[in-house]
Amino acid sequence: MSERVFRFRLNGTEVEGRAEPRRLLSDYLRDDLGLTGTHVGCEHGICGACTIHLNGRAVRSCLLFACQVDGAEVRTVEGLADARDPLSPLQEAFWEHHGLQCGFCTPGMLMTAAELLETNPDPTEGEIREAISGNLCRCTGYVFIVDAIRAAADKLGARGAERQ
Amino acid sequence: MTEQARPSFIGARVKRLEDPRLLRGHGRYVADVRLPGALEVAFVRSEMPHADITAVDAGAAREHPGVVRVLTGSDELVAGREIRGDWRGEIWQTSAQPALAGDRVRFVGQPIAAVVATSRYVAEDAASLVVADYRELQPLTSARASLSDGAPLLHEGWTRNFFRHSHFLGGDPDAAFAAADGVLELRTATQRQTGMPLETRGCVADYDVVSGSLTVWMTNQMPSVVRTSLADVLGVEENRVRVVAPDIGGGFGVKAYLYPEDVVVCLLAMELGRPVRWIEDRREHLLAAIHARQQEHRVQVAYRADGKVLAIRAEVLVDSGAFSVHPWTAGLEAGNALSLLPGPYTIGDYECDAYAVATNKSPFGPVRGVARPAAALSTERAMDQVARATGLDPIEVRRRNLIDARDCPYTTVTGNLIDSASFQEALDRLCEVADYPQLRRQQAEAREAGRLLGIGVACYAEQGASGIHEYLRRGMPTIFGYETALVRMDPSGKVLVEVTTHSHGQGHETTIAQVVATRLQVPLQDVRVVYGDTSRMPYGMGTFGSRSIVMAGGAASAAADKVRLKLEQFAAHLLEISADDLETVDGAVRAKGAPFRSIPISELARAAYHQPHRLPQGMQPLLEAVSTYDTERGTGTWTNACHLALVELDPGLGLLDVQKYVVVHDCGVIVNPTIVEGQLHGGIAHGIGGALLEELVYDEWGQPLSTTFMDYLLPSATEVPRIEAHHIETPSPFSATGSKGMGEGGAIAPGPVLAAALEDALRPLGEVVVTELPLTPERVLRYVDEARGAAADASGDR
Ligand code: FES
Ligand code: FES
Numbered sequence: 001m002s003e004r005v006f007r008f009r010l011n012g013t014e015v016e017g018r019a020e021p022r023r024l025l026s027d028y029l030r031d032d033l034g035l036t037g038t039h040v041g042c043e044h045g046i047c048g049a050c051t052i053h054l055n056g057r058a059v060r061s062c063l064l065f066a067c068q069v070d071g072a073e074v075r076t077v078e079g080l081a082d083a084r085d086p087l088s089p090l091q092e093a094f095w096e097h098h099g100l101q102c103g104f105c106t107p108g109m110l111m112t113a114a115e116l117l118e119t120n121p122d123p124t125e126g127e128i129r130e131a132i133s134g135n136l137c138r139c140t141g142y143v144f145i146v147d148a149i150r151a152a153a154d155k156l157g158a159r160g161a162e163r164q
Numbered sequence: 165m166t167e168q169a170r171p172s173f174i175g176a177r178v179k180r181l182e183d184p185r186l187l188r189g190h191g192r193y194v195a196d197v198r199l200p201g202a203l204e205v206a207f208v209r210s211e212m213p214h215a216d217i218t219a220v221d222a223g224a225a226r227e228h229p230g231v232v233r234v235l236t237g238s239d240e241l242v243a244g245r246e247i248r249g250d251w252r253g254e255i256w257q258t259s260a261q262p263a264l265a266g267d268r269v270r271f272v273g274q275p276i277a278a279v280v281a282t283s284r285y286v287a288e289d290a291a292s293l294v295v296a297d298y299r300e301l302q303p304l305t306s307a308r309a310s311l312s313d314g315a316p317l318l319h320e321g322w323t324r325n326f327f328r329h330s331h332f333l334g335g336d337p338d339a340a341f342a343a344a345d346g347v348l349e350l351r352t353a354t355q356r357q358t359g360m361p362l363e364t365r366g367c368v369a370d371y372d373v374v375s376g377s378l379t380v381w382m383t384n385q386m387p388s389v390v391r392t393s394l395a396d397v398l399g400v401e402e403n404r405v406r407v408v409a410p411d412i413g414g415g416f417g418v419k420a421y422l423y424p425e426d427v428v429v430c431l432l433a434m435e436l437g438r439p440v441r442w443i444e445d446r447r448e449h450l451l452a453a454i455h456a457r458q459q460e461h462r463v464q465v466a467y468r469a470d471g472k473v474l475a476i477r478a479e480v481l482v483d484s485g486a487f488s489v490h491p492w493t494a495g496l497e498a499g500n501a502l503s504l505l506p507g508p509y510t511i512g513d514y515e516c517d518a519y520a521v522a523t524n525k526s527p528f529g530p531v532r533g534v535a536r537p538a539a540a541l542s543t544e545r546a547m548d549q550v551a552r553a554t555g556l557d558p559i560e561v562r563r564r565n566l567i568d569a570r571d572c573p574y575t576t577v578t579g580n581l582i583d584s585a586s587f588q589e590a591l592d593r594l595c596e597v598a599d600y601p602q603l604r605r606q607q608a609e610a611r612e613a614g615r616l617l618g619i620g621v622a623c624y625a626e627q628g629a630s631g632i633h634e635y636l637r638r639g640m641p642t643i644f645g646y647e648t649a650l651v652r653m654d655p656s657g658k659v660l661v662e663v664t665t666h667s668h669g670q671g672h673e674t675t676i677a678q679v680v681a682t683r684l685q686v687p688l689q690d691v692r693v694v695y696g697d698t699s700r701m702p703y704g705m706g707t708f709g710s711r712s713i714v715m716a717g718g719a720a721s722a723a724a725d726k727v728r729l730k731l732e733q734f735a736a737h738l739l740e741i742s743a744d745d746l747e748t749v750d751g752a753v754r755a756k757g758a759p760f761r762s763i764p765i766s767e768l769a770r771a772a773y774h775q776p777h778r779l780p781q782g783m784q785p786l787l788e789a790v791s792t793y794d795t796e797r798g799t800g801t802w803t804n805a806c807h808l809a810l811v812e813l814d815p816g817l818g819l820l821d822v823q824k825y826v827v828v829h830d831c832g833v834i835v836n837p838t839i840v841e842g843q844l845h846g847g848i849a850h851g852i853g854g855a856l857l858e859e860l861v862y863d864e865w866g867q868p869l870s871t872t873f874m875d876y877l878l879p880s881a882t883e884v885p886r887i888e889a890h891h892i893e894t895p896s897p898f899s900a901t902g903s904k905g906m907g908e909g910g911a912i913a914p915g916p917v918l919a920a921a922l923e924d925a926l927r928p929l930g931e932v933v934v935t936e937l938p939l940t941p942e943r944v945l946r947y948v949d950e951a952r953g954a955a956a957d958a959s960g961d962r
Contacts, residue, residue, distance in 0.1 A: 022285065036196035037189015039413070041362045042446040046873035049362055077189035091187040095179055098838045101669030101846060103186030104193070104362040104413025129881040136873070138362050138414050139669045141845030141910075142881040 006070035010035075011079030019066040026050045028066035029076060037077040037107045041136070048135030051108035052076050058115040077107035080114065089159070090114055090152040099148030101139035109135045113149045121160070122153055170749050173678035173688055174901070177838045181693075182673040191411040194366035197381045199439035202368070203232055205429055206287035207442070208277035208294045209451065210269035213305070213524035213866025214316075215298035217267055217276065224293040225279055230286035233436060234294070236277045237266030241431050245397055247422055249493040252639045255329040256495065259319045261487035261527070263397075263427040269298070270318065270486035271526050272868050273451030278428050280440060303866030307460060307481040307521035318486065318522045327488050328495035328520040332502055334577040335513030337466070340475035344466035348549050352935045354538045354915065356458040356483070356860035357853075359531040360878060361668075363413020364444040365453055367426045369433035377404040380430060384409045385420040385666050386706025389642065391698045393422040393490060398430055409696040412668035416850070417531040418453050419668075420708045422490045425452075447871050455860055456531035458483040459501060459538040465546045466513075471554045471561040475513035478505055478542065482535075484520040485528040491642045492529050494520045499638055500535035503578045507543035508587050508625040508804060509565040514577045524866045530708065532850055533911040536624065544622040544916035545935060548923070552931075558920065559600065562623055563591060569894070579637065581799040582625060583898040590828045590892055591623060594806040597890050598826040603810055611928055616813040617823075618925025620917040626803040628831065628905025629714035633798030645794050647715035648704035651680060651723035652788035653731075655773040657766030659684060659691045661723075664704020665716040666696050669846075670907060671839040672712060678835050679717045679901060683724035685748045686765060693720075702790050710905035713835055714801055718793035718900035726789035734772060735763050737780035796898035803831040803904040807848070807913040813925040815948045818941030820856060820922060822885045829909070830892040833902030837891065840906060844889045847910020853879040854911065855918040856939050922947060930955030 006017045010033070019028050026043070029035045029052070041049035043062045050062040053075035081088045087095065090113055100106040109132060116123060116131040123131065128149045129142070137145065185191055222234045235241060246260040265276045277294050281287035304310040304318065310325035318325050341347060368381040378400055384390045387407040395402035412419065425442060433440040444453070459482050466475040480501045488494035502518040520528075547565065551558040566587040567574050574582045594600070603619055610617040627634075632645030650662040661680050665672060677691040684691075695701060704719075728748050735753035736743035739761055747756050754762030769787055771778050776785040795801055810824035827844060834840050857877040861869040870876040895902030915937050922944065923934040930951035936943060 020285070027284075030196075031198070034198070035189070036193075037191075039193070039363070040195065041364070041413075042873050044446065044872055044874075047362060047446075081188065083188060083190065087184065087187060094187055095183045098180065098842045100183060100186055101671070101842060102361070102363070102412065102414040103182075103191050103669075106186055107189045110187070125886075133880040133882045136362060136878050136880060138360060138416070138850070138878065139846045140842060141847075141849030141887060142884050143845045143887055144842060146881065146886075 004067040006067045008069040008071060009073045011075055017066060021065060021067055023066045024062055025064040025066045025069060026061040029061060035076050035078050039104055039107055041104065048112060049105050049108040051111040051135065053111055053115065058112050077110055080110060089155045090117065093152035093155060094148040097144050097148035097151055099140065099145040105135060105137040109137065109145060113152065116149065117153055117156060121157060125150065170685065172682045174682055174833065174835055176678065176836065178674055178678060178688065178836055180671050180674045181677060182671065193363060193411045193413055194368060194381050194383050195443045197368045199368065199370055202439035202441045203280045203282065203436065204284040204287045205432065205440055205442040206279050206284065206291040207275045207425060207448065208279065208291050210265060210272055210274040210276050212269055212298045212300060213272050213303035214301040215269050216301065217265065217269060217296055218299050219297040220277060221295045222277060225290040228290040228293060230282040231279060231290045233280040233432065234277060235264065235428065235432065237262060237264040241435055242428065245427055245431065247397065247424060247490045249488040249490040250641055251328055251493045251495040252641055254639060257319065257322050257327055259327065259487045261424060263424045271524050272866060273448070273526060275424055275428065278432065280432055280436065303524040305523060305862055305864055305866045307483040307523060310521045310523050325522045326519045327484055327522055328498055330499060330502055330518045332514065332516045332578060337475040337477055337513040337515045340513040341466040344474055345469040346467050346553055348465050348553060350463045350542065350545055350549065350933065350935055352461045352463065352542045352545060354457050354459050354541060354937045356455045357858045358453065358455050358860065359416025359418035361414030361416055361418060364446060364449045365419065365423065366443040367429045368439060368441040369430045370439040371433045371437060373437045377406070378430060378434065379406045379408065381408045381410060382426060383412050383419045385415045385668065385708055387666060387696055387698050388664055388703045389491060389706055390422050394426070394430060397422065397427050406699040409666050412666065415668045417529065417708060420706065421454060421492065421529060446873065450860065450871050450876055451868055452526055454489060454529035455485060455526045456497065456528060457537060457854065461538065461542045463542045463546060465550065467550045469554060471550055471556045471564045473509060473511055473546065473550055473565050476506060476511055478516040480516060480518040482520050483523050483525065485523060485525045487527045489527050489529045493641065494528060496530050497528065497535040501539045503580060504536055504539040505543055506577055507540065508567055508623055510567055512577055525862055532847065533908045536626065536912040537851065537854060537915050540622060540624050540912050541916045541919065541937060545919060548920050549933060558621055559591065559595060563588065566591065566623065581797070582802040583896050584894050585625065585802060585804045586830045586892045586894045587623065587804050590804055590806045590830055593890060593892065594808055594826060594828040597828065598808045616815060616925040616928060618811050618813060618921035618923065619808065620920030620924060621806065621808045622913040622916040622920070623806045624804065624912045626710060626805065626906065626909040626912060628801040628803045629711035629795055629899065630709055630800040631795040631798035634800045644705045645798055646705065646792045647719045648702040648790065648792045649716060649719035649723045650702050650788065650790045651720060651727050653727055653769050655770050657686065657690065657769040659686060661691060661693045661720055662701040663693060663695050663716040663720060664701055665707040665712040667707065670707065670712055670843065671836065672716060675713055675835045675839060676716055676720050680720050680724045683721050684728055685750055710803065710907040710909065713901065713903045714795060714899045714905045715793055717835065717903060719791050721900050722791035722793055723789040726791060727787050730787060731765060731768050734768055734779060734783065738763060738778065793900065799898070801832065801896045801899050801904040803906050803909055805829040805909055805913065807917045809917045809921050811918065811921040811925060813922060815929065818944035818948065820918065820939060820944065822852065825885050826888045828890045828892065830894050831906035832896045832899065832904035833893055834891060835901065835903060841889045843907050844910045845887050847908060848887050848914055849879050849884045851911040851914030852884055855915045855937055856883065859938055859940065926951040930958070
């Protein structure tokens with residue numbers, strides 16, 4: 001099958017991509033670009049492990065073809081904090097509140113939570129639960145994930161207040 | 165001078181040391197292993213539950229561009245490669261699962277061919293071109309059908325369709341039933357469910373043709389054991405097999421086997437001399453990774469008017485699928501149900517028949533809780549029915565039947581030795597922290613307002629770490645009763661620990677470090693815990709049951725003690741005092757009572773490696789030790805807990821809203837309370853999924869209907885409530901750390917708790933007995949109708 005060429009920004013860097021039209025974005029990111037932080041748990045759009053940001057919105061990379069990102073801004077978990085930088089406040093909150101166990105759902109969960117906090121900086125517990133209800137976690141029972149996201153909201157809120 | 169406290173990390177809420185890499189997306193899971201030149205495998209799977217394969221046409225697949233090899237069940241390469249798991253003793257019939265089915269298939273999803281190609285896309289394209297012809301045989305789709313007269317026999321040489329039948333008789337149930345004030349009967353049922361880790365299975369094999377050595381990256385919870393199994397089945401010398409189980413995205417028991425796909429992937433890598441990779445997709449996982457939990461019980465209970473349960477008679481049928489798995493066998497779930505059905509209660513007279521029945525479904529194996537959810541459903545539902553029959557509160561009935569902790573170590577009727585417990589105390593605590601009387605008032609008020617609130621309670625004893633004696637007693641072919649740790653202090657005084665358990669969410673990199681740092685009196689950040697690579701680690705069993713903190717923690721503390729002792733002996737030689745007069749505190753070995761006479765550990769470590777001339781005569785350089793560990797008597801440790809839930813029923817939609825979930829839990833000494841709570845939450849969420857949502861449905865022709873996450877529903881953040889966990893710590897007298905293990909427990913009780921809560925919620929409508937899980941809306945609505953029917957009958961009678 002002939003390959004398509006596409007251009008997009010990935011975690012802030014310009015990329016010229018090349019992939020068969022049918023190649024899933026999740027496979028392309030993981031296998032062609034080596035960004036294995038994006039996980040694949042079902043490949044049919046239910047588990048949310050493959051969640052990334054496309055133009056600032058959380059989407060499932062297993063439901064997109066790679067060439068569909070042409071012209072878009074893509075962010076993966078690797079883009080939350082550079083490997084040499086400290087963790088982002090959201091990642092830090094997951095660490096402090098034991099919001100992960102095996103870590104398999106974590107990248108998708110973080111990307112969903114990041115979107116939530118960008119659109120709703122002060123969510124209630126119910127809003128948090130609703131927002132992550134499309135991200136399955138088999139390990140944690142969600143309690144500490146909810147706590148982590150709430151704590152991140154507080155942290156980010158305090159930061160915002162400082163800046164003002 | 166005042167004694168300086170010995171720093172301890174036991175009980176500290178330390179942040180997990182493994183988290184930063186996982187949070188950054190820098191974990192390394194099997195699917196992340198990329199080897200140059202690797203080929204990808206797609207499996208062709210049986211579409212028939214029970215059939216003879218008459219022909220497999222792989223011609224078109226072989227010709228497909230990019231295909232390197234198509235392997236079918238009749239190929240020489242897989243001839244005779246079979247997986248067996250044989251129970252020892254009792255009544256047992258064996259099965260042999262071929263790596264690829266050649267002539268007969270026994271469940272939908274069984275692999276019949278493997279296509280190797282340059283990419284997974286191409287491999288899947290070609291796999292869809294493989295055509296198999298079948299001669300259909302009668303499928304056996306339930307345990308009852310398999311045991312019925314005239315059912316076709318599933319395996320050669322069998323006399324009836326069960327792997328295992330066990331009979332147990334303890335005490336004198338006949339006399340107890342004769343003397344009872346009342347007898348009641350229950351039929352409980354749990355459906356097929358499984359562990360369902362978010363990461364599917366996977367296997368990447370790399371064979372070095374010149375040296376004949378094989379490296380296999382696997383999603384496996386027990387790398388040592390599976391290495392031996394692979395060597396056996398593949399015929400490769402074990403010292404040339406290296407199994408690497410890197411980061412794993414959850415296991416829950418599902419990844420504690422040698423699977424046929426693993427064997428095929430390795431054989432292909434060996435034949436082709438190129439790395440071969442298989443990453444399972446979710447559909448395959450639902451079809452062919454092990455299933456669990458499907459049981460049917462018939463239970464008779466003899467009780468006294470004061471609520472004391474005297475005796476139980478039970479029949480347990482476990483729908484164990486088509487093949488006995490390795491290394492756990494098809495017999496474990498039936499055996500555990502038989503052994504654990506009397507629960508944490510003083511029931512002295514008990515008789516049980518348990519059958520592991522073969523059916524044309526996916527093979528069956530242990531998953532988080534292993535039979536305990538089904539056993540607890542029967543036991544706890546029985547307690548609730550005794551409460552109803554005697555007019556006592558369900559809490560009171562349990563109080564009158566629970567084992568008295570003062571009688572521990574207590575031997576149950578089936579011979580389980582419960583090391584220590586806090587059964588009564590935990591129940592009292594539960595009533596207190598949940599404010600049980602207030603919940604009853606809240607329920608009464610809600611009922612006044614026409615709302616249906618229900619309260620359910622359950623108690624259990626969770627077998628934590630099982631030791632050598634326990635596995636022997638169970639008749640397991642492999643006796644899993646120990647773990648091993650290597651502790652190595654390097655010349656700079658930093659410590660590397662290798663454990664033979666595998667952490668895939670449980671946080672061993674943190675908790676084992678807490679144990680070792682405490683034993684060696686070094687800073688926590690100086691201890692690094694690794695696992696999962698058989699080329700480095702000593703031999704041990706792996707992670708399953710609820711064993712790791714007891715077994716690996718015990719082994720690590722024993723090995724750390726050996727290193728500390730050596731440091732003390734070396735220091736004694738340098739300081740010219742007896743080692744008995746030395747102690748190791750906070751990074752230094754020092755004279756007791758004269759702490760100014762001390763040598764920092766880092767100095768001792770450097771000298772032990774680089775200045776061997778300073779060592780005492782006969783002492784070898786190097787600071788490392790290996791130790792295995794089993795619990796004191798080899799019987800293991802027991803954790804206990806009580807759970808309570810408050811639910812509201814929507815009788816129109818058949819939905820249960822879990823509004824409150826409280827657990828009081830005693831797993832002995834807690835190394836890291838945050839991690840214990842995380843495990844509890846996860847286990848309870850798993851149990852809530854099992855109680856309300858999850859079901860692997862097969863139709864009457866043996867076709868699986870749950871093949872996506874749209875059919876098999878996992879609980880999401882909107883179904884799992886905020887779980888409240890409270891701890892009691894009764895140290896185990898049988899374990900080195902006083903810990904008992906607790907990974908599975910959460911999953912045991914939600915079934916009976918929510919069944920009881922539904923029954924209780926329905927009470928204003930009418931009396932029913934809820935005995936079947938999961939409580940999907942369909943089943944709940946059936947109970948709602950039944951309750952209304954019962955009420956109508958009752959008023960009709962009047
Ligand atoms: S892998 Fe994309 S939603 Fe599950
Ligand atoms: S941490 Fe394992 S699936 Fe969420």
